[in-house]
Amino acid sequence: MFYKVISGSLFGIDSEIVTVEVDLAQGLPCFQVVGLPDASVRESKERIRSAIVNSGFKFPAKRITVNLSPANTRKEGTHFDLPIAVGIAASLGYINSNNGHIIENYAFLGELSLDGKVNKIKGALPIAIGLRSNGIKNLIAPMDNIEELEIVQDINLIPVNSLNHVLDFINSKVEINYDCKSRNRMSNRSSYEDFSEVYGQESAKRAIQIAASASHNILMIGPPGSGKSMIAKRIPSILPSLSFDEILEVTKIYSIAGELSKEMPIVSERQFRSPHHTITKVGLFGGGINPKPGEVTLAHNGVLYFDELPEFSRMTLELLRQPMEDEKILISRANNTVTFPSKFMFVASMNPCPCGYYGSNKINCICKEFQIKNYLSKCSGPLLDRIDMHIDVLPIDFKDMNNCQNNKTSLEMKTEVEEARMIQIERYKGESISYNSQLTQKLMNKYCILDSKTKDLMESAFTKLNLSARGYNKIIKISRTIADLDRKEKINFGHVAEAISYRSIDKKYFR
Amino acid sequence: MNNKIIYDLWLSNIPGLGIESQNKLLEAYDSSYDIYESIANKDFFDTIQINGLNQKTIDCAKNRDMSISQTIEREMKNNGIVPISKFDKEYPETLLCLNDAPLVIYTRGKLSKREAVAIVGARKASYYGIWVARNIAKKLVEYDFQVVSGMALGIDSAAHQGALEGSGHTTAVLGCGPDICYPQSNKKIFDEIIDKGAIISEFPPGVKPYPNNFPRRNRLISALSKVVVVAEAGLSSGSLITADFALEQGKEVFSVPGNINNIFSLGTNKLIKDGANPLIKIDDIINELGIKTEEKMGKEHLCLGVDEKLIYELVINSGEISIDELSQKSNKSISQIKGIVSILEIKGVLESALGKIFIA
Numbered sequence: 001m002f003y004k005v006i007s008g009s010l011f012g013i014d015s016e017i018v019t020v021e022v023d024l025a026q027g028l029p030c031f032q033v034v035g036l037p038d039a040s041v042r043e044s045k046e047r048i049r050s051a052i053v054n055s056g057f058k059f060p061a062k063r064i065t066v067n068l069s070p071a072n073t074r075k076e077g078t079h080f081d082l083p084i085a086v087g088i089a090a091s092l093g094y095i096n097s098n099n100g101h102i103i104e105n106y107a108f109l110g111e112l113s114l115d116g117k118v119n120k121i122k123g124a125l126p127i128a129i130g131l132r133s134n135g136i137k138n139l140i141a142p143m144d145n146i147e148e149l150e151i152v153q154d155i156n157l158i159p160v161n162s163l164n165h166v167l168d169f170i171n172s173k174v175e176i177n178y179d180c181k182s183r184n185r186m187s188n189r190s191s192y193e194d195f196s197e198v199y200g201q202e203s204a205k206r207a208i209q210i211a212a213s214a215s216h217n218i219l220m221i222g223p224p225g226s227g228k229s230m231i232a233k234r235i236p237s238i239l240p241s242l243s244f245d246e247i248l249e250v251t252k253i254y255s256i257a258g259e260l261s262k263e264m265p266i267v268s269e270r271q272f273r274s275p276h277h278t279i280t281k282v283g284l285f286g287g288g289i290n291p292k293p294g295e296v297t298l299a300h301n302g303v304l305y306f307d308e309l310p311e312f313s314r315m316t317l318e319l320l321r322q323p324m325e326d327e328k329i330l331i332s333r334a335n336n337t338v339t340f341p342s343k344f345m346f347v348a349s350m351n352p353c354p355c356g357y358y359g360s361n362k363i364n365c366i367c368k369e370f371q372i373k374n375y376l377s378k379c380s381g382p383l384l385d386r387i388d389m390h391i392d393v394l395p396i397d398f399k400d401m402n403n404c405q406n407n408k409t410s411l412e413m414k415t416e417v418e419e420a421r422m423i424q425i426e427r428y429k430g431e432s433i434s435y436n437s438q439l440t441q442k443l444m445n446k447y448c449i450l451d452s453k454t455k456d457l458m459e460s461a462f463t464k465l466n467l468s469a470r471g472y473n474k475i476i477k478i479s480r481t482i483a484d485l486d487r488k489e490k491i492n493f494g495h496v497a498e499a500i501s502y503r504s505i506d507k508k509y510f511r
Numbered sequence: 512m513n514n515k516i517i518y519d520l521w522l523s524n525i526p527g528l529g530i531e532s533q534n535k536l537l538e539a540y541d542s543s544y545d546i547y548e549s550i551a552n553k554d555f556f557d558t559i560q561i562n563g564l565n566q567k568t569i570d571c572a573k574n575r576d577m578s579i580s581q582t583i584e585r586e587m588k589n590n591g592i593v594p595i596s597k598f599d600k601e602y603p604e605t606l607l608c609l610n611d612a613p614l615v616i617y618t619r620g621k622l623s624k625r626e627a628v629a630i631v632g633a634r635k636a637s638y639y640g641i642w643v644a645r646n647i648a649k650k651l652v653e654y655d656f657q658v659v660s661g662m663a664l665g666i667d668s669a670a671h672q673g674a675l676e677g678s679g680h681t682t683a684v685l686g687c688g689p690d691i692c693y694p695q696s697n698k699k700i701f702d703e704i705i706d707k708g709a710i711i712s713e714f715p716p717g718v719k720p721y722p723n724n725f726p727r728r729n730r731l732i733s734a735l736s737k738v739v740v741v742a743e744a745g746l747s748s749g750s751l752i753t754a755d756f757a758l759e760q761g762k763e764v765f766s767v768p769g770n771i772n773n774i775f776s777l778g779t780n781k782l783i784k785d786g787a788n789p790l791i792k793i794d795d796i797i798n799e800l801g802i803k804t805e806e807k808m809g810k811e812h813l814c815l816g817v818d819e820k821l822i823y824e825l826v827i828n829s830g831e832i833s834i835d836e837l838s839q840k841s842n843k844s845i846s847q848i849k850g851i852v853s854i855l856e857i858k859g860v861l862e863s864a865l866g867k868i869f870i871a
Contacts, residue, residue, distance in 0.1 A: 203834040206845040222866065352865055359638075359865035364774045369635045369664050373696065392866030394833055460857045482846070497850030504863070 003090040006107045006136060007083040008127035009068075009075055012291065012331075012338035013252045015123075015130025017107075019069045020080065022087030027063035033084070035068030037075045038290065044081045047112045051085055055116035055163045060092055074335065076290045079121040082110030082140070085163055086170075096171050106138045106158075107131045108166070109145075116163040120144035125255035128152045129248070140166060146178065147265035148255055151248060191269065192237035196407040197230075200396040204231055207391040207502060209413050212238050213420035214436035214481040217324070217346040217386060219309070219505075222393035223363070224356045228349035229274075231393070232305045235347060236270040237410035239303075240418045246301045249341065253300055257293050271302035273344075277311040284316060285323065291331045291338040296323045299344035306348040310378045317383045320346075324386050348387065388437060388474045389502040420484040436480045444473065448480050454493050461500050475499045516615070518543035519596040520580035523614040524715060527568030530611040542598070543614075547575060586716040590690045591705075593618050603711075608760070609734050613713035617689045620709040623680040625657040628796070629736035629757075631729075631750035632666025632743045637775040638864055640666055640743025642871075643767050643793075645673035647740060650793050652679020654802055657708075659684065659735050661728065662701065664694055666742045666750070671700055674708070681708040682735065686728045687720035688712060711735075726752050733757040740765045740796060741787070744778030751778050754787065763799070765790045815860070818843070822851050826861060831869040 005020040018035075031045050052059050066084050068075045086108055089095060109127060110118040124145040131139060132155050141149060143159040150157070157178045160166045168174040195205060204220070204227070211218040212235060220228040242250065250267045254260050260267075275284060275295045286294030296304060306312060323329040327343040352358040353372040358365040367375075424435055431443060439447070450458065458475070461467060467475070476491075478499035483491045522533055522543040540546045549555060556569055587594060594615050595601050601622060606612045628651050630644050648658045648670045658674035660667040662683040674681035683704050687693050689712040692701040704710060713731065714724060729752050733739050739757040741764065744750045754764045766787040769776020783789045790796060815823060825840055826832055832840075838848045852868055855861040862871040 200835060202838060203845045203849070206849075359867070365635075367635075370694075372635075394835075394866045396835075457854070457857070461853070464857045464859070494847070494850045497853045498846050500853040500857075501849040 003087045005083040005087040005090070006131075007080055007109060008107060008131045009073060010077050010079075010123045010127055010256065011073070011336075012340055013126050013249075013256055013293075015127040016070075016073070017131065017134045017136070018075065018080075020083040020087050020108075021067040021069055022084065022091050023065045023067075024060055024062045024088075024091045025065070029061040029063065031064045031066075033066045033068065035066075035071040035075055036073060037068060037080075040078050040290075041068070041075050041080050044078065044084060044112070047081055047114060048085045048088065050114040051081070051112040051116040051163050052088065054114065055167075057089065057092065057094060060088070064088065064091075077121065077123060078111035078119075079109040079124070079127065081112035082118060082163070082166065083108040085112055086166060089163075089167060094167060105136075106140055106170075107136045109139070109141045110160065110166075111142070112163060118142045118160050118162055118166070122258040123252075123256040124149055125151070125248075125260075126252040128155065129252065131155075140169070147262065148251065148260045151251060151266050192410065193234050194237060194410045195234050195413055196409040198227060198234065198407070201227055201231065201393065204391055204393050205408070205413070207389060208235060209238065209417060210478065210481050210485060210502075211235075211345070211347075211389055212413075213417045213485055214424060214477070215345045216388040216437045216478065216481065218348075218389040218391065219384075219387045220347070220349040220391055220393045221352055221504075222349070223351060223360050223395060226393045226395040228393050229305075229307055232274075232303070232307070232347050232349065233272060234410060235303050235345070236272050238413040238417050239270050239345070240414070240421050242268060242270060242301060250301050253293050253297055253340070257298060259298075271299060272305065273299040273302065274305040274307060277306070277308055277313075279316075281316065281319065285319065285329055285331070286340055287331050291333070291340075293340050294329070296320070296329055296342040296344065297340040300341045302344055304344040304346050306346075309348040309350040310375050314378060321382055321386060346387070349393075384505060385470050388478060390505045391502065392504065416485060419487070420481065423484045423487075436477050436484070439477050439480070441473070444476055448476050448491055450476075450491060450496070451493075454491065454496050457493060457496055457500075465500070465503075467503065471503050475503060478502055515542065515544055516594055516596050516599075517577070517580055517584065518547050519598070519615050520583055520594060520715075521575070521577055522546060524579045524583065525568065525572050527565060528572060530613065532564060533614055534611075537614075550575060583715045583717075586690065587617070590716060591619060592689050592716055595622075603735060605735050606731065609730065611730075612734075613731075615713075615715075617712050617715055618709060619689050620705045620707075622709045622711070623657050623682070625655055625680060626800070627657045627659045627682065627736040628800070629659045629732050629739040629753065630666065630670035630742055631660055631732065631739065631753045632670075632741055633745050633748040633750060633775065633778070634663050634665040634667075635745070635775070636665040636669070636743050637769075637773065638862075638867075638869070639769065640767075640775060641669040642862075642869075644669035644742040645676070647742065647767075647790075647793055647796060648673030648679075648681070649677040650797065652677040652681075654797055654800075655679075656800070657682060659732055661686070661725075661732055662693075662697060662704070663749075664697070666744075668697055668700055670742070671704060671708075675700075675703055683708070683710050684728050684731050684735070685710060685712040685714070685720075686724035688714050688716040688718040690716040691718075691720065693720040725749055729753040730756040730760075733760055733762055736762065738763045738765060738796070738800060740767070740790065741779050741782055742767050743769060743775055744782075745774055746777045746781070748778050751782070754782060763788060765796060765799070815855075815858075818847070818851055819855055822848065823855065823860060826868055826870060831867040833866055834868070837868065 003022045007018045007020050008015045009018045049059055111121050113119050120142050125148050128139055128149050132152055138156045140158045140160055143161045146159040158176045159178055169176050222228055247268050254267050273295050284295045286297055323342040329340050329342045331338045353367045354375045355365055355367050357363040479491045479495045482495040482498055536546050594617050596615050597612055630648055644666045652674045657680040658670050659682045660670045671681045689710050692698050733753050733756040739762055741750050741754055757764050764787040766779045766782040767790045821841055834848055838845050859871055861868055
């Protein structure tokens with residue numbers, strides 16, 4: 001007896017249809033799963049056997065062959081338990097044959113527990129999206145995964161909690177009408193902290209706003225306690241809201257990483273990821289036997305924050321360049337490569353010296369000068385090249401703490417950022433980029449034309465302040481963003497003059 | 512290279528034979544050559560009373576082993592190092608005043624006979640100290656003085672740089688062989704000094720920068736100079752040793768005062784308390800050296816716009832100020848302030864570092 005049940009595969013964050021073919025034949029009893037199953041799929045045999053028996057059915061003493069088609073791609077995950085069990089149940093005749101064709105219109109996902117219960121799986125959302133795009137309109141999935149699946153448009157969701165429940169439904173003994181009451185429930189309540197809580201630091205806030213407007217990477221330098229992390233945490237609160245496609249993309253990622261929960265079934269806000277500097281390569285970039293997303297992917301469409309930049313190993317910083325440049329990360333395995341997206345705004349902070357207080361009037365720096373040099377040289381070079389803006393963040397005086405009225409709120413800053421972003425979206429409509437920070441040389445020549453007075457200013461800055469060619473281009477990009485925030489079509493002298501001030505590292509800074 | 516100098520090289524490089532002993536020998540005999548000729552005599556060391564020489568040194572001397580000096584000669588040829596003996600006319604007169612003047616100095620570049628002023632200070636200096644050192648040096652070379660220092664990180668390097676920027680002459684006295692650039696990070700200055708100034712060392716090529724060498728070389732820095740300026744020093748800075756040597760040698764010491772809450776200036780402030788001359792204005796040093804400063808056009812008349820002038824005044828009045836404060840005090844937006852400061856930096860009027868703005 002031969003039965004086909006539809007399910008899906010998960011590869012990175014993409015999914016393809018997998019047809020679970022079940023065949024019962026005469027012969028010595030055995031249970032084989034073929035089609036390149038990985039360890040967790042191979043183990044499903046044990047779970048399925050117990051689940052079927054504990055659901056009250058007899059397990060067939062036949063030669064059972066299960067093929068996960070297409071047979072030449074690797075199958076991972078525990079979600080094949082349910083479709084295989086349903087296939088076996090069907091081959092045993094536990095499904096009414098008049099309804100036999102129905103299971104061809106349905107896809108099945110779920111991990112089985114030994115007592116027959118259907119358990120939550122990781123990566124339900126990407127699989128569901130893949131199934132939907134392949135024309136499947138009905139999805140039977142674990143109850144605990146249903147909330148995250150609500151975001152998929154135009155699909156009929158059937159939440160189930162046990163194998164018996166599934167069979168009863170298929171046999172029309174039970175009706176399941178899942179009402180997506182909470183569909184499109186995106187909380188408007190923001191969980192971010194607000195910029196109005198930061199006293200003073202006007203120059204830092206201004207710089208952050210510029211950076212947020214075009215996703216420029218930014219480095220904050222200052223002594224401990226000056227507020228760098230406080231400011232960084234609030235950056236997502238002024239970034240434009242995620243579009244629907246972006247929400248989908250990020251939720252898929254978090255689904256695979258297993259980070260969705262009842263409280264957060266979908267990811268509707270930009271995420272702020274702040275890995276500790278002792279994080280491993282796999283933790284940061286992703287990997288493992290079954291490749292899972294790393295921090296750079298979890299920060300996709302969000303903010304990746306490296307506090308204490310020089311504490312990160314040189315190799316880590318070196319490896320970061322690729323995902324930053326390509327906006328995706330490739331994880332290679334022996335047979336295949338998984339691609340995870342990694343488009344994030346990079347924010348970093350550091351102290352001016354190992355003890356942190358070099359240059360402070362209040363606290364004396366105790367570092368030897370070779371220590372300072374070693375510390376700073378750790379992050380010179382290619383990574384700094386990828387950082388567009390640098391700012392100094394100084395601790396505020398006590399008297400300023402009480403003086404600060406009229407702190408701009410995050411909402412006010414966000415509105416301005418969104419306006420600047422709209423200008424960029426409009427401008428780059430036919431081009432391959434979306435923000436000023438992605439400008440190439442060619443596009444800069446097209447969209448960032450300077451008048452002669454401004455060109456002279458750039459030339460003086462170039463010679464007087466020791467700028468490199470890369471620094472030169474970055475200033476132009478930043479000027480473009482400042483002009484956008486200023487709602488000006490043309491970049492003017494003032495915009496460039498301000499932009500120059502964000503390249504403090506280029507100068508003879510750390511003598 | 513003068514033939515005789517090989518004997519000076521031999522005498523000065525006998526292990527264990529210090530300058531005092533060398534001098535005793537040179538008093539008795541006229542030249543190193545004579546010593547060389549006579550030392551083979553069995554009773555050489557009986558006729559000369561030299562205390563503290565151990566047998567090893569005596570044996571080594573008697574061996575008349577020229578190999579060390581020949582190696583040094585070769586090294587010098589490879590590196591363009593020129594040795595000068597104290598009997599040569601090129602040997603700086605100012606050094607001859609020392610009781611323990613080195614018999615041979617190893618030089619690179621071109622020595623200058625101009626009057627010298629030493630600028631010394633801490634390796635870890637604040638921006639203010641660096642600014643002071645650089646600008647005093649620049650001023651000095653305007654009046655045709657040369658700047659002497661030790662090419663250490665911090666103040667010394669800033670002084671050399673200031674002199675070079677002013678197209679003047681600078682001499683670096685090293686605590687290692689003149690073929691070694693210590694610290695490595697100063698390679699650029701090192702090369703520039705060889706090109707446009709002079710390097711002097713009492714240590715032959717190959718000698719590493721052992722810590723003991725530095726106090727010794729400090730005495731040479733003060734000996735070469737008419738006056739010693741300590742630009743900025745903490746309590747344990749080696750530049751204070753240089754100040755001590757200066758006093759011993761009867762040279763004037765100037766010290767630049769700093770803020771009393773600043774640890775970088777604890778040494779310099781203490782020097783003033785102990786009697787060094789405080790350097791209040793950069794021009795003072797010129798006056799003290801007996802030169803009348805011409806009434807140069809005040810500051811170069813800066814073409815500053817209204818806004819730029821306002822910011823400039825605010826910075827001068829505060830000493831050092833942050834962007835946020837400038838914005839509050841001038842009532843201008845952060846955006847405007849940042850732009851104006853950038854322009855003033857390009858004009859060379861202001862400098863900024865670590866978030867603070869100050870006069871260039």
